[in-house]
Amino acid sequence: MPENKVEEPIEEEVIESEEVKQGLNTWRTVYSDMTTNLALFFLILFAFTRLSAVKRQELISTLAQLGKKSDKPTVEQVINQQTEQLTDKLKDIATVEVKEEEIVITLPSPVLFDSGKAELKDAAKTILDEVATTLKSIPNEIVIEGHTDNVPIVGGKYKSNWELSAARAFSVIEYFSRYHQISPARLSAVGYGEYRPVAPNDTEENRAKNRRIGIKIIKR
Numbered sequence: 001m002p003e004n005k006v007e008e009p010i011e012e013e014v015i016e017s018e019e020v021k022q023g024l025n026t027w028r029t030v031y032s033d034m035t036t037n038l039a040l041f042f043l044i045l046f047a048f049t050r051l052s053a054v055k056r057q058e059l060i061s062t063l064a065q066l067g068k069k070s071d072k073p074t075v076e077q078v079i080n081q082q083t084e085q086l087t088d089k090l091k092d093i094a095t096v097e098v099k100e101e102e103i104v105i106t107l108p109s110p111v112l113f114d115s116g117k118a119e120l121k122d123a124a125k126t127i128l129d130e131v132a133t134t135l136k137s138i139p140n141e142i143v144i145e146g147h148t149d150n151v152p153i154v155g156g157k158y159k160s161n162w163e164l165s166a167a168r169a170f171s172v173i174e175y176f177s178r179y180h181q182i183s184p185a186r187l188s189a190v191g192y193g194e195y196r197p198v199a200p201n202d203t204e205e206n207r208a209k210n211r212r213i214g215i216k217i218i219k220r
Contacts, residue, residue: 076219078137079103079138079217082137083217086105086130086133090105090127093107093108093111101218101220102216102219103216103217104214104215105216106212106213106214107212107214108208108209108213109148109168110208111124112128112172113168116153116157116158116164118158118167118170125179128175129180131215132176135180135182136180136181139186140218142176142188142215142217142218143190143216144169144172144173144187144214146165146166146192146213147165147192147196147198147211148193148194148210149207149208149210149211150201150207151207161194162191162195163191164193165192165193166190167191168213172215173188197209
């Protein structure tokens with residue numbers, strides 16, 4: 001007679017028992033986590049009832065904002081985007097330098113003004129219109145700086161390069177304020193004359209570099 005094989009049912013029972021144990025352990029873990037979360041939830045509710053009405057409202061507002069994702073770009077992102085666009089538009093006329101605390105747009109004075117004068121040329125207004133589009137899209141402070149070379153002024157309306165540079169800077173902020181409605185509270189003008197050159201005043205080419213208008217967008 002063939003022998004009876006009793007080993008197989010025993011093995012199946014052992015396997016089934018292990019699966020039951022694993023299932024129980026998983027359930028215990030889930031139950032433990034659930035009870036812990038419920039306890040924390042009721043503790044938070046209790047703490048919430050102890051807050052003043054004002055504090056409760058502040059907490060509700062804060063929690064409501066946590067789940068929201070803002071698609072609105074930051075001021076810095078807007079500045080960077082506008083700066084890139086402006087750099088592309090004025091690449092043949094101006095230089096745009098991005099620094100840690102400011103962005104400096106440098107325009108050569110001959111593009112904006114006739115020699116010894118502070119009245120804007122007609123062609124200058126077209127250039128400043130492009131710059132104004134960028135400035136209007138951001139709330140930052142704007143500083144206009146006037147610079148000249150070191151050739152002394154002889155005759156004319158202005159007694160010194162210092163006065164001329166300040167008058168030119170003021171002409172720019174007046175144009176931004178009057179024709180583009182940029183708030184005067186954001187604008188300031190300063191004239192440096194010949195005292196902050198970017199190149200030695202030893203050649204006509206270098207002196208031309210020093211005759212410039214700087215438009216600074218302050219990042220802070």
